[in-house]
Amino acid sequence: MFEVIVQAILVLMVLLLTILYFYLRRQYDYWKDRGIPYEKPTFLVGNLGRLLRISMFDFMLNLTKKHKTDYFGIFLGWKPVLVINSRKLAKKVLVKDFEHFQNRYSFPGHADDPLGALNLFTVKNPMWGTMRNELAPMFTSSRLKKLAELMNINSGELVRRIQADYIDNNKPVDMKELFSMYTSDTVAYTVFGLRVSVLKDLTSPLWFITQHMVRWTFWRGFEFSMIFFVPAVAAIMKLKFFSEPATNYVKKLFWDVVEERKKTNNPSNQDLLHLMLQLKENLKLPVGSDKELADNLMLAQAAVFILGSIETSSTTLSYCLHELAYHPQVQEKLYKEVSEAMEQTGKDILEFNDLLELRYLTACVKETLRKFPTLAFLDRVCNRTYQLTDDVTIEKGTPVYINVHAIQRNEKYYPEPEEWKPERFVDSSTDNDNHDFTFLPFGEGPRFCIGKRYGMLQVRAAIAQMVMKYRFEPKDPYNVETDPYSVILGPKGGGKIKFVLR
Numbered sequence: 001m002f003e004v005i006v007q008a009i010l011v012l013m014v015l016l017l018t019i020l021y022f023y024l025r026r027q028y029d030y031w032k033d034r035g036i037p038y039e040k041p042t043f044l045v046g047n048l049g050r051l052l053r054i055s056m057f058d059f060m061l062n063l064t065k066k067h068k069t070d071y072f073g074i075f076l077g078w079k080p081v082l083v084i085n086s087r088k089l090a091k092k093v094l095v096k097d098f099e100h101f102q103n104r105y106s107f108p109g110h111a112d113d114p115l116g117a118l119n120l121f122t123v124k125n126p127m128w129g130t131m132r133n134e135l136a137p138m139f140t141s142s143r144l145k146k147l148a149e150l151m152n153i154n155s156g157e158l159v160r161r162i163q164a165d166y167i168d169n170n171k172p173v174d175m176k177e178l179f180s181m182y183t184s185d186t187v188a189y190t191v192f193g194l195r196v197s198v199l200k201d202l203t204s205p206l207w208f209i210t211q212h213m214v215r216w217t218f219w220r221g222f223e224f225s226m227i228f229f230v231p232a233v234a235a236i237m238k239l240k241f242f243s244e245p246a247t248n249y250v251k252k253l254f255w256d257v258v259e260e261r262k263k264t265n266n267p268s269n270q271d272l273l274h275l276m277l278q279l280k281e282n283l284k285l286p287v288g289s290d291k292e293l294a295d296n297l298m299l300a301q302a303a304v305f306i307l308g309s310i311e312t313s314s315t316t317l318s319y320c321l322h323e324l325a326y327h328p329q330v331q332e333k334l335y336k337e338v339s340e341a342m343e344q345t346g347k348d349i350l351e352f353n354d355l356l357e358l359r360y361l362t363a364c365v366k367e368t369l370r371k372f373p374t375l376a377f378l379d380r381v382c383n384r385t386y387q388l389t390d391d392v393t394i395e396k397g398t399p400v401y402i403n404v405h406a407i408q409r410n411e412k413y414y415p416e417p418e419e420w421k422p423e424r425f426v427d428s429s430t431d432n433d434n435h436d437f438t439f440l441p442f443g444e445g446p447r448f449c450i451g452k453r454y455g456m457l458q459v460r461a462a463i464a465q466m467v468m469k470y471r472f473e474p475k476d477p478y479n480v481e482t483d484p485y486s487v488i489l490g491p492k493g494g495g496k497i498k499f500v501l502r
């Protein structure tokens, strides 16, 4: 009897594996059947095999070098994904026909990870639309003006920390960590209204939450890769956007600050926490939803602002200083621009409007974001059958990736694209200029980065103060390796330069 059962199980397994084998073989003909060029998949993992060994940045760069057509297909696991290289088609997906591409493909999270499921980056429409409208006031010019003051205070701390650690004590430089401390101190205030400073070596509750986000381990890389690229596996494995300790800590911090404010009767109206509490009062939640949903919605936005602002800005600062170190003439021109602005305004520290006027500084930051976009792809999922071109129909449920490298490193728009040349952007009008859809480091369309102006501001404020005090000299080889485990770009080992007192 036992033998019969074992035999039956074996037969069933062989049958299932055979069905799976033929299903996948059929699936892997998806792009071939539609006459669309594609990257040859490996059985079961599709084109993911390489992605788990190299960074997303390098993965997209390698594909860009290989596929010069307007679009091509890849397979994430067994899922066919359309990659778009053309700026015109990118504009259709991100802007003109946004109603068919409202959501991201990445895993929307689950009940055990409310902060992962309900934040603005992951949340799906219609909830996304409501949240986006409510959060927009967080980034008005008057609010940013106020935040610029704090960014300037923290930039001052950054300059002092460089002196203490790298000049006086000759410690090895880790730019990613250093700039993450700076952005962490700023976000502590933006989100929780807390004036803390890990840069000053003081205990910062925010640094406790964020320092593990800065270091990419194999496991975190795997978790994020599944969340972004194979949502089905993320769902089965119940993977989380935010770890349990980070979730608990954000919750505790949030409610501690609320309690403290009640006790001291101090209704600060500058930070996200204040806006969230107002939002909670007014939010129209789906019928039947409980108080916990409203609480989790607030906490999720706090968490994604922390993650969104620290990783991206610290990476941009690291790569910008690395390039400046290798381009001493650009560095001197930048120094001249900042020192002349200080002379003209008579200020030691440049304020919000002064920083916006620094065109060459802005050009250096934009050129860094062109060559090193922190997210090399913008993902959307098609919500109904859609005619992209005469030849290409996208089926409902198909993920579409906009290949940012293919656009930002296209020699038609940027001759010698491997060269770092801020001159390309000196005539750039505003932070919102997408250069005829050839500049997409913050994404585009209704789902573009909500923190774009905040991010640009905190990067400008830090560079303006650092360049006045130090010269940057190279330490790493020019072509820095990227962190292989990171979905968001980061230099392997954090990135090193030499700071020399002016």
Ligand code: HEM
Binding pocket: 120, 121, 122, 132, 304, 305, 306, 308, 309, 310, 312, 313, 316, 369, 374, 375, 378, 379, 440, 441, 442, 443, 444, 445, 446, 447, 448, 449, 450, 451, 452, 454, 455, 456, 459
């Ligand atoms: C240099 C700095 C930054 C860069 C390069 C950057 C880049 C991006 C990119 C590429 C996207 C995806 C856009 C799309 O799919 O079209 C995005 C979305 C987002 N970013 Fe940023 N970001 C930066 C700073 C920030 C900051 C400072 C915050 C928060 C304070 C933030 C919060 C977000 C959020 C919440 C989203 C999701 C928006 C939505 O889906 O509606 N980012 N960012």
